[in-house]
Amino acid sequence: MPVTRIDFPLDQLTSSQSEEEIQRKLAHERARLASMMGLDSGPVRHFRRPAEKPFTAEERGKVTILFGGLTWKHERVIQAVFQGCGYNCEILPVPNVSAFQLGKEYGNNGQCNPTYFTVGNLVQFLQSLESRGLKKQEIIDNYVFFTAGSCGPCRFGMYESEYRLALQNAGFEGFRVLLFQQNDGVKAASGEAGLKFTVDFGLGMFNALNLGDIMNEMIYRIRPYEAEKGKTDRVFHEAMDALCTMLRDRKPFEDHEDLPEWMAKKIRASKGAKWEIWVNSLLKVREQLYGKPYKEALQAVHDQLGTIEVDRLKVKPVVKIIGEFWAQITEGDGNFHMFEFLEREGAQVLVEPIGTWIMYMIHQVIQKYKDFKGLEEGAVLPPMWKLGTRAKIEFGYRQKVAKLKLAEAIFKGEYHKIVKALGGIAHHLTDQYELQRLGHPFYNSRAGGGEGHLEVAKNIYYSNKDLAHMVLSLKPFGCMPSTQSDGAQSAVVSNYKDMIYLPIETSGEGEINAHSRVQMALGEAKNKAKKEFAECLERSGLTLEGCRAYVDAHPEMKRPMYQVPHTKGVVGSAANFVMHLAERMKAGRN
């Protein structure tokens, strides 16, 4: 296409003359291009998002909310919270390759593969409803889809429109998509109150996400060492049932009903007043987080999980999973069933909690406040002598940061409280400030999109802190931020020579190739784990048989919640266990 060149001597013009000249040339070029494309006739018609039928409160009883895309543990507790708040709710199946292909068929070209998998999965599910005899209009009227949205900067920003496009192309035009916005909190795209974000709903979801994360980590932590094959899955399913029952059936706290009668009576007289709503909300928070049913349910689950017998002397490499948010969470074709494959190959998988990402988002907002302190769009800080304005800016800044720091502390505190209540074997959330410190020299921590600097930082963190023998990064085909991270990871690997790091692109095809690459790296990690175990036996002067005999004589050591301290420089569970046995024997503890 011919391009107009600005070939005039700008340096001979004054600055306002050159600005005018540039604007004139730009207008000329714009007009030329518009005429070439046939866009210069008629009034300009901007795109407007088509109005969507709202999801109203009256429909709650007959409309089913669909959602999915996480692990079965997260999904089950989230479903229980929806149900507890009075919604009909169904979990979508785990996305598979045929969903991916449907996503490609009905969506735009050039999307990243989580878009194809998740969009196609929704279409596939709606088609399955149709094949079960439901009419298209019934499906459109009686189902809505709940998902996360974002304004980017990566293709996450396009998900909402991709869902709408694919639904339209598949003949489900008008199907409603409700969004949970990454940056703005919760919003119903329909703008209506069919899905109402109450204090009970918010707190329930908060608990559900944390419980999902911790139970997910624990199952991967215990199952590789189970003494009786299949018992972990069985017990975890029962435990999840118990947690779901608690989340679904617990009565929400109401001040006018649940406070002692003399107080409740007073409250009833002022029900609906601003102060009463505040007090009720605060008491709801207290009850949700510290209430008796919650504590009792956690204790029951703790005891249930404690019935699984483990053999900690099985030598297994620990593989830390990092990568793109969706690819590192899904448990199906979207990452080639990678966790199942790794366990089958003899590894212990260390999964990533969603909590890290939530903490990352809070941390990034704090960082933004720090960077933009006192600077409105295009402005500069007022001069030093304007003390009043400066003090106002300082106060506003400190107030905003303090609120977020409080949110950070509450989130972390609650997460760790559940970890402790369930036996203290799941990891604590990784400190975001440390991750930023580790990742920033390789990947600018202000660069947003996807996992930002986290992929690089986690690789260094887990390798350096002796928490994993190998780090496996699952990155979807066409993922912009993950591709950037890959570039930075080569610098990381050259700086940390002992690291076993493998990036795998999960393209929806090529499973055999991906598995065989993982097998090769895993072979190296297995050798590392075996060598480490042998060294620990030698250092401690123990034999495997001696260790087994001691554990047989002390059956409490076969319980999954038994606390084995981490020995510096030792990664594997079996190796750490040997070091602990040596300590325990030396101390002469029975």
Ligand code: SF4
């Ligand atoms: S992080 Fe990557 S895979 Fe995920 S939505 Fe963004 S571009 Fe797509």
